[in-house]
Amino acid sequence: MMKNIGNVRWLIAISTLLMSITMVAAYADDDEDEGGNRSMGYERHSSRSGAGEDEGNGGKGRSSMVSNAKWKEECGSCHLAYPPRYLSADSWRAVMSGLDKHFGSNATLDPEVATEIGNFLEQNASKKQQRSTNGIEPPLRISDTKWFKSEHREVSSSIWKNPKVKSPSNCGACHTKADSGSFSEHDVRMPR
Numbered sequence: 001m002m003k004n005i006g007n008v009r010w011l012i013a014i015s016t017l018l019m020s021i022t023m024v025a026a027y028a029d030d031d032e033d034e035g036g037n038r039s040m041g042y043e044r045h046s047s048r049s050g051a052g053e054d055e056g057n058g059g060k061g062r063s064s065m066v067s068n069a070k071w072k073e074e075c076g077s078c079h080l081a082y083p084p085r086y087l088s089a090d091s092w093r094a095v096m097s098g099l100d101k102h103f104g105s106n107a108t109l110d111p112e113v114a115t116e117i118g119n120f121l122e123q124n125a126s127k128k129q130q131r132s133t134n135g136i137e138p139p140l141r142i143s144d145t146k147w148f149k150s151e152h153r154e155v156s157s158s159i160w161k162n163p164k165v166k167s168p169s170n171c172g173a174c175h176t177k178a179d180s181g182s183f184s185e186h187d188v189r190m191p192r
């Protein structure tokens, strides 16, 4: 009898210990993600503003590299293939259903290709509902989302007008590794 109670205590002690180890490990994991992908300041900043970066993929920077061959080819021919995580699924649906009148261009695709790309975009979309700053809901532009405006609030209007930038849609003008899917602040170089 006494021996059994002893066993139970022993079990409780072991499981408590295991639980704390797991918690410490999980915490360390978090740290690593932040340190590996962006500065601590950014992580905090991003969660406050509800960044698309975090929402679409559980905050793991590595999925910034999600890719699809047709998406890269078709949606990267006129401009950067904009990463799916910066718009929510309803936005991507709206973009994909209006490709014949795509920001003044005709970007129509074969239906099968359009379906494949649409699925890829929606599956990797921001899980956070992205809101627009101009009353067009869902926003069709990343650069029209509240999230985008908030991330870029320190970019002065003169820089947006710089001829090397031309348009906020021109992510690569400042994000030197945008083509490979990295928008880390460490790779931002402002054009002069």
Ligand code: HEC
Pocket (backbone or CB within 6 Å): 074, 075, 076, 077, 078, 079, 082, 095, 099, 102, 103, 104, 105, 106, 107, 117, 140, 141, 142, 143, 144, 167, 168, 169, 170
């Ligand atoms: C024929 C050329 C062309 C193709 C192909 C094309 N686009 Fe575009 N896209 C444009 C133009 C032009 C703009 C407006 C750019 C600007 O305002 O500077 C644009 C803008 C965008 C924007 C808004 C960018 C912002 O400001 O946040 C999104 C999102 C977008 N395209 C998604 C796509 C997707 C998804 C595909 C593939 C299915 C695609 N585009 C294929 C020409 C194209």
Ligand code: HEC
Pocket (backbone or CB within 6 Å): 038, 042, 046, 053, 086, 142, 143, 151, 152, 154, 155, 159, 160, 165, 167, 168, 169, 170, 171, 172, 173, 174, 175, 183, 184, 185, 186, 188, 190
């Ligand atoms: C005129 C230059 C410029 C353009 C164009 C631009 N950005 Fe940025 N972006 C910045 C700057 C500056 C920051 C803030 C960096 C800092 O605070 O250190 C930033 C921050 C960001 C961040 C947050 C980075 C992080 O580490 O958390 C993301 C994501 C981002 N931009 C995406 C985009 C996307 C997508 C586009 C195109 C649709 C775009 N940017 C266009 C200059 C630009």
